[in-house]
Amino acid sequence: MKFAIIAAGEGSRLAAEGIDAPKPMVKVHGEHLIDRLIRVFMKNNAEEIVVICNDKTTIVSRHLLELEEDGLRGQPVPLQFKVRSTPSSMHSFFQLRELLAGSPFVLTTVDTIFREQEFGQYVKAFKEVLAEGGDGLMGVTNYIDDEKPLYVGTDEAMNVTGFYDANDAQCTYISGGIYGLAPSALETLDDCMKRGESRMRNFQRGLVRDGRKLKAFAFSKVLDIDHASDIEKAEAFLDEKA
Template sequence: MRYAIIAAGEGSRLAAEGIKDPKPLVRVHGERLIDRLIRIFMEHDAEEICVICNGQMTDVQQHLREIIKNGLEGHTIPLRLKVKSTPSSMHSFFELSPMLVGQPFVLTTVDTIFREEEFGEYIHQFQAYLRQGGDGLMGVTDYIDDEKPLYVGTDGEMHVTGFYDDNSQHCTYISGGIYGLAPNAIDTLHRCMDLGESRMRNFQRGLIRDGRQLKAFAFSKVLDIDHATDIKKAEDFIAGKNE
C-alpha cells in the first residue's frame, strides 16, 4: 500500500497560541504527529510513504531527512520527501501526485487523529472496495468539531452522493480528511487544477463530477490539530478518556 501525507501548512494558528514547534513536529501523547502517521502506515504494509512539507519548515525537513537516512524507532522507512510551499492542500496534493501515479493510495493531512484499530479496518475495507471496482473510500465521522466542516451525503449503503459546505441536505457525516483512492483520482485532480479550483473539498466534488464510485467509512471520531486546545483533546482521545 502507498501512503501520502500533506504536511505543508504553516501552523500559524498554533504558533499564534504559543506552540513553538511546527505542526508536523507537535507531540500528541508523546509522539510527533508526523511520526505517528508514519508508524501507523508502516504497521499497515506501507510500501512507500510520500510526504510534502513547505520550504520554510527547515526543522521538519531535517527531521524527515533523518528518518530517510536512519529510519524511525529502528525501522527503515520507505519515505519520499517533496519540499515546496503551496497555496492550498489541493496544490500540495498535486505536487505529490507524480509519486502516486499508477497505484491505489491513502492520503491524509499531518494533523489527522483517529483510532488506530479503526484505521486497520478502514484499510481492509478500502482494499475490498477496490477489488469490487470502487474508486475511493472516504473516511468520515459524525463527530463535528470543525470550524468549516465538509458535509458528506450518503445513501443507505454508504455510497457517497455529494459533498456540501452546509448541512442543508441533512447529512449524518462530515469528511474526516482521510482519502483512499484508486489511480484514476489523479486524472480528476489534474482536471480540477486545469479548472483553477483549489482546496481538497473541491477535489472531492470533482470526484463526484467525474462519476467516481465512492463509499464512506465511518470513524467514531476524527480530530484535527488546529488550536493549542486541540492537543489536549487529541491526547485524551488517544488515551480513551473522552469516549
C-alpha cells in the same frame, strides 16, 4: 499500497497560541504528529510513504531526512518527500501526484488524529472497495469539531452521493480528511487544477462530478490539531476506550 501525508501548512494558529514547533513536529502523547502517521502507515504494510512539507523552516525536512537515512525507531521507512510551499492543500496534493501515480493510495493531512484500530479496519475496507471496482473510500465521522465542516451525503449502502458546505440535506457525516483513492482519481485532480480550483473539498466534489464510485467509512471520531487546546483534546480522545 502507498500512503501520503500533506505536511505543508504553516500552523499559524498554533504559533499564535504559543506552540513553537512546526505542526508536523507537534507532539501528541510524546510522539510527533508526522511520526505517528508514519508508524501507523508502516503498521498497515505501506509500500511507500510520500510526504510534502513547506520550505519555511528546515526543522521538518531535516527530520524527514533523518527518518529516510536512519528509519523510525530503528525500522527502515520507505519514504520519499518534497520540500515546497504551496497555496493550498490541493496544490500540495498535486505536488505529490507523480509519486502516487500507478498505485492505490491513502492520503491525509499531518494533523489528522484517529484511532489506530479503526484505521486498520479502514485500510482493509479500502482494499475490498478496490477489489469490487470502486474508486475510493472516504473517511467520515458524525463527530463535528470543525470550524467549516464538509458534509458528506451517503445512501443506505454508504455510497457517497455528494459533498456540501451546508447541511441542507441533513447529512449524517462530515469528511474526516482521510482519502483512499484508486490511481484514476489523479485524473480528477488534474482537471481540478486546470479549472483553477484550490481546495480539497472541490477535489472531492470533482470526484462525484466525474462519476467516481466512492464509498464512505465511518470513524468514531477524527480530530485535527489546529489550536493548542486540540493537543489535550486529542490525547484525551486517544485515551478513551473504543
